[in-house]
Amino acid sequence: MEVSPERGTAQREEIPKAIDHLTEKPVAHSGSDIEKQVPLQTQALHRKLRSRHLQLIAIGGTVGTGIFIASGTSIATAGPAGALIAYAFVGTLVYSVMLSLSEMATYIPIAGAFTRYAARFADPSLGFSMGWIYWFSWAITYALELTAAGLIIQWWNSDLSIGIFITIFWVPLTALNFAPVDFFGEFEFWFASIKVLALIGFTFFSICINAGAGQQGYIGFEYWRHPGAFAPYLLESTGAKAKFVGFWAVLIQAGFAFQGTELVGIGAGESANPRKTMPSAIRKTFWSIFLMFVFTIFFIGILVPSDNEDLLTGDTNAGSSPLVIAAQLAGVKVLPGLINAVLLTVVLSAGSSNVYSGSRILVGLSEEGCAPQFFQRTSRRGVPYVAVAFTAAFGLLAFMNLSDHGGQVFNWFLNIIGVAGFIAWSCINICHLCFRRALHAQNISPDTLPFKAWGQPYLAWYGLFFCVIITLTQGFTAFIPWTTEDFFVAYISLILFALLYVGHKLVTRSKFIKPHEADLVTGRFFEDVSESWEESPRSRWKRAMNYVF
Structure with missing residues (x-):
């Protein structure tokens, strides 16, 4: 690795600190790493998460009501083919994001991951605004999942108040996040595996039903012909323009379903061996989620007609799940109760991942000076208990649903969640472009990266362009016809992001990071010098395949 003498003064001073840190007594974690120093009253996060833990934490936070319930609305809006294309297209955007994230997370595996890269490679104000809106989206999602859990229980007994179950589930899920990270990772691994098995089981079930095992007989692609592969939306005509509008309207729904795939990068600071586990975890997480989503949307589309009225009921239990509708x-007749039980595990698994991700984002914001330092305080077992408690407290906002006015405010909060994912994906690609620019300015070849993704930086530009376009146009329904309230509901997250950015810029007078001054040292992961650098032909072939898959 070549380093030019023009590298910034701050970074040159960081190198001897990093070297001195290697000789210090290790702080209760495995693996050789160099982390930015935190106050003396804190402990370090423990590096105990393995690749499978990182994958299932991300899957646990991603695979939820978006695919088990909201996918039915997507098919009703755009038709089976329109929804399938929309999910596949958003999947390509997520792919560009994950490749961008993989290069940075393996080179600098730190707590908070991509929320900190923005402040280090692009602009501190961008890191501040991105980090806080992203944290807020996951904190509010925790409240959403607790509410959904109560509604699912009501499917069996509608007389029970959801407030009872919000309390019942909030306590153990919050307590789980105070456990050591390896225990949490193991629990989430098995808990999230249930939803994976459920989707795999639905795939085999769909093949049998479509082939004629159900009371409908052989179906094939009958529902793609009648009522049609594409469905018109909003416009009075049934032509290509109305069908394209339906496809575009589903993009934000698909984005909400995919949101959370990037969570695998949040655990970079607690990965046991980031140079090996992070590329594998990021790659496998994306393909697992992408294939599950695409196959599920495809099979729902061939089993349930897009004009089925049950797809648009808007309920949050088994009654509106397209999986249950297909079985009915x-x-x-016995499947709805089973699916509802699976839905309960789905939302609870997602809720625990929400608290974990939000707390680690707070730690990253604190270490970058964008949040109070007490968020860095960790227990002897490496749990950032202050950040966990603060994030989990927002789950109690679910009680707002018990009052009419509170429910309206809560719905506004939920609109922040949907677009926050596209904002985060845009920022990750921006961070990667600035990261590559800094490497070039400091004479560091991309070939020396622990993981070099194929197609970069062109894939980052591709993902950035379409994520920005979707973010700006996702509220187009407010213009047909014009509705002021709908406009603010659709763009409240973008407005909040802009206010955070401008406010931080005005208060701190922060400047854009110059490429030759970008910090590429703090948090670097240095492999054990005793490790052999010789690479077998099999390893070289496997590494070459990793560029693509």
């Missing part, structure tokens, strides 16, 4: 159409 096939004449299977």
